[in-house]
Amino acid sequence: MxxxxxxxxxxxxxxxxxxxxxxxxxxxxxxxxxxxxxxxxxxxxxxxxxxxxxxxxxxxxxxxxxxxxxxxxxxxxxxxxxxxxxxxxxxxxxxxxxxxxxxxxxxxxxxxxxxxxxxxxxxxxxxxxxxxxxxxxxxxxxxxxxxxxxxxxxxxxxxxxxxxxxxxxxxxxxxxxxxxxxxxxxxxxxxxxxxxxxxxxxxxxxxxxxxxxxxxxxxxxxxxxxxxQVGGQSLQVRPTRPAELPEMARSLQEAGIPATFSEESGLLSVHLTDEGQLTTVIGVLGTRGFGVAGIDTKLPSLDEVFLTITGKSSVPAQARDKEPVA
Amino acid sequence: MSTATLNPAPGAAPALPADDTRIGLRAHLRHLGALTRRNLMRIKADPESMLDALLVPVIMIVLFVYVFGGAMAADQHTYMQYMVPGLLGTTGLNLAMALGTGLNTDFQTGVMDRFRTLPIGRSTVLLSKMIAETLRAVVAFAVLIGFAMILGMDIVGGPLKLLAAVGLSLVFGASLMWVSMLLGMSLRSAQAVQGMSMLVMMPLQFGSSIFARPSTMPGWLEAFTEHNPLSALADACRALINDQPVGNSVLTVLIWAAAITVVTAPLAVARFRKRT
Incomplete structure (x- = not known):
């Protein structure tokens, strides 16, 4: 066809x-x-x-x-x-x-x-x-x-x-x-x-x-x-020793990378906004000697996209207000 | 192929043909037939609505003739000859009021929106409702007259005059369909339309010459009754069926019907156009 x-x-x-x-x-x-x-x-x-x-x-x-x-x-x-x-x-x-x-x-x-x-x-x-x-x-x-x-x-x-x-x-x-x-x-x-x-x-x-x-x-x-478009990927790290999660997050934050963790899922999440950050994360975790069992990057779910877009919609809307209305 | 559009860019010369699919007369009639069929099937699917139209006059006859009849006139038969023709007149108008209820329901349930996305004339929807209500009125007349005749009412004027009375009642009922339409499109729910119709109809029906002679009423009510179009309608039907001189009652009914139509039809059509 x-x-x-x-x-x-x-x-x-x-x-x-x-x-x-x-x-x-x-x-x-x-x-x-x-x-x-x-x-x-x-x-x-x-x-x-x-x-x-x-x-x-x-x-x-x-x-x-x-x-x-x-x-x-x-x-x-x-x-x-x-x-x-x-x-x-x-x-x-x-x-x-x-x-x-x-x-x-x-x-x-x-x-x-x-x-x-x-x-x-x-x-x-x-x-x-x-x-x-x-x-x-x-x-x-x-x-x-x-x-x-x-x-x-x-x-x-x-x-x-x-x-x-x-x-x-x-x-x-x-x-x-x-x-x-x-x-x-x-x-x-x-x-x-x-x-x-x-x-x-x-x-x-x-x-x-x-x-x-x-x-x-x-x-x-x-x-x-x-x-x-909404904002890159989300990186999830599964540590070999879940007890180290808080320390891992702190180390990354010291390196200027905002990271969150969930003890429930045993995962460390980093929202990646540019490609260099992935290298930094791996570098930080490696030099500090944290054990990493698994690592995964994924695109945000459509739900996340939707919430992000509608949440910040007032900003682009104001920008558009300056354009003449046809 | 690059992205192309099926239409000239906005701002280009308006080379579009106007809406050229004029609906031909035959298509109109086909649509009208299909929609009328639908309205009749609705009545069939909701027998209670028909029961309402048929049972109420029957109950009224029994109630008035046998409960009040003896007190109102020399005997029950005399009262029946007086009252039933008047009641006949109002049958068409009770049914006219059902039109507004039906229209309101169609708007509320989204059926009207479905029709409006179809390539049909919008007036066809209305016209089909009028036809269905008229057919329903004809059935109601037949039942009412048949029942009254079983109870012993005489059609002194003969079948032609009886038909004239039915026709007059239908003409007047048709003029009230516009009022009903207006109510149907102005009020929120079908129940409100029904309630409002009742509110208007009750005083008009009882404040008329249908059930009692105006000369027996107090002065202020007599004045109202004399100018009530339902009195003229009742008088006309009574005169026709009992083969008495109609005087100017028939003319009065026709003038009322024309006046109501002239005032309310344009309003109703305008409102319908605005909503569709």
């Missing part, structure tokens, strides 16, 4: 204010065709507002956005044929059965009665809902409902899928089912914009990440890229 570097979603300087609240304050992002962009951010960061703008549910105050090449403001109807939405809000009709929900959406997407029926059964089968097809959706479990939601968003074979916190509140097994289904859709060529609060989910599904906070993009890039 040839790689096509085109953007299925493009967002330029989108602003949405609710009174004093700046839900979106000049957001730029792009999702390449056939990839998954993970949109991360704490509660109230503006993730859902952005998805609503991109689904034509709300109009932005400023900025432009294109989905599948269609302008959210000027070509809403064409755009709606391109997208599918599964979210915390866009929902199925609980009084209707799973089948009736899917059939209705098929008809509203201009499928013939026959095609709408066939498509509904196809998706029910695919999402393991065939047995529950004729039962009202209000009797469905959380996982079944979410699967029906996903199926509903896929009736029209959308090129771009928005998944707004698709696994919030699901048990691990159901969550894995949803993940499998998302991966399958991407395999079939869909582009996905995924909002989530779960780092694990982003790591599992996303090709690239964009972190937003207080309506602004505060970081973005590949997962590895983001991890290194």
């Amino acid at each position: 040839t790689r096509i570097d085109r953007n299925a979603v493009e967002v330029h300087g989108i602003v949405k204010h609710y009174g004093e609240t700046k839900a979106l304050d000049g957001v730029d992002l792009a999702v390449r065709e056939g990839t998954v962009l993970g949109l991360l951010g704490p509660n109230g960061a503006g993730k859902t507002t952005l998805v609503r703008v991109l689904s034509t549910l709300i109009k932005p105050d400023a900025g432009t956005a294109f989905v599948g090449g269609y302008d959210v403001l000027r070509q809403p109807k064409q755009l709606r044929r391109t997208i599918g939405l599964t979210g915390q809000y866009a929902s199925v009709d609980e009084a209707l059965s799973g089948y009736e929900n899917l059939y209705l959406i098929g008809r509203l997407l201009d499928l013939s009665a026959k095609d709408a029926k066939a498509r509904a059964f196809e998706l029910l089968e695919r999402f393991s809902l065939t047995d529950a097809a004729k039962r009202p959706a209000k009797g469905y479990s959380g996982g079944m409902r979410r699967r029906l939601d996903l199926a509903a968003s896929m009736i029209g074979r959308p090129k771009v899928l928005y998944l707004d916190e698709p696994t919030t509140g699901l048990d691990p097994r159901t969550r894995n089912e949803v993940w499998d289904e998302v991966q399958r859709m991407v395999g079939e060529g869909s582009t996905v914009l995924l909002t989530t609060q779960y780092m694990e989910e982003a790591e599992q599904l996303a090709d690239e990440l964009t972190v937003i906070d207080k309506g602004r993009v505060i970081a973005g890039g590949g997962i590895q890229e983001l991890k290194t």
Whole structure:
């Protein structure tokens, strides 16, 4: 398969204010065709507002956005044929059965009665809902409902899928089912914009990440890229004699390297901010004669990345304030 | 291939075509059919709502005719001929009020958002609700009239005049659908819509000529009752069914219906547009 570097979603300087609240304050992002962009951010960061703008549910105050090449403001109807939405809000009709929900959406997407029926059964089968097809959706479990939601968003074979916190509140097994289904859709060529609060989910599904906070993009890039960007690696040393841990830490601190240790895990941790530090650590430990049983460097977890980025977000935000707002 | 975009860069000449996928009449009708079907299935899935629409008039007939009937008129039959046509008039309007509740639920549950991400006309959603409520009203009329006839009510005016009474009631009910829509979109929950509708409807229903002659009421209430559109509606239905002269009651109902529509329909549509 040839790689096509085109953007299925493009967002330029989108602003949405609710009174004093700046839900979106000049957001730029792009999702390449056939990839998954993970949109991360704490509660109230503006993730859902952005998805609503991109689904034509709300109009932005400023900025432009294109989905599948269609302008959210000027070509809403064409755009709606391109997208599918599964979210915390866009929902199925609980009084209707799973089948009736899917059939209705098929008809509203201009499928013939026959095609709408066939498509509904196809998706029910695919999402393991065939047995529950004729039962009202209000009797469905959380996982079944979410699967029906996903199926509903896929009736029209959308090129771009928005998944707004698709696994919030699901048990691990159901969550894995949803993940499998998302991966399958991407395999079939869909582009996905995924909002989530779960780092694990982003790591599992996303090709690239964009972190937003207080309506602004505060970081973005590949997962590895983001991890290194946040601050190097973390070094963990396992001493042969755990009793020496406090002394090891003190020696390193004397050498100007901040080190922490945990007696519980028996590990000494050093946060490496430049490459020379690793040599210094090994040198210090060697000359002082500490026994080292094991040594390991690792990138910070996405959770650490997320906390670091959102924790210091006020600094770059202030820097950006000086730029003119488009 | 380097990163290319599917659209001209922002700031480039706006060469984009306008939203060219106009929805054709046939597509509109198909959407309308699908959504009406959905609304009817909702009624089927929630039989209690239908029970409410059917049982309340039936209970009212039994209650008023047999409990108060003898005291209100010479005999129960005479009172039935007086009261039931008036009650008929209000059936359409009770059902109109259900529209707001349904609309409110659709907004609250996110179903409306789902519809809004589909390429359909937004008015189709509304129109389908009106059609479903009207169909429901027709069923309610049939039950009410059938039940009253079993109890011995005479349709003196004949079937055509009966149809005219039902039609008049539907026309007036349709004008109240706009009011109901406004309530449905203005209040927070479906329960609030229901409560508010009750609050408005109760005094209007009882402060009318439906159950008792206004001439028996104290002066201030009589004045209110005489100008209450439900009195005109009750008088018109009563005259049609009992084959009496309608006077200007039919015209009064039509003027009221037109006035309510002219005032509330644009407000309701504007509010709906703002929220969708």
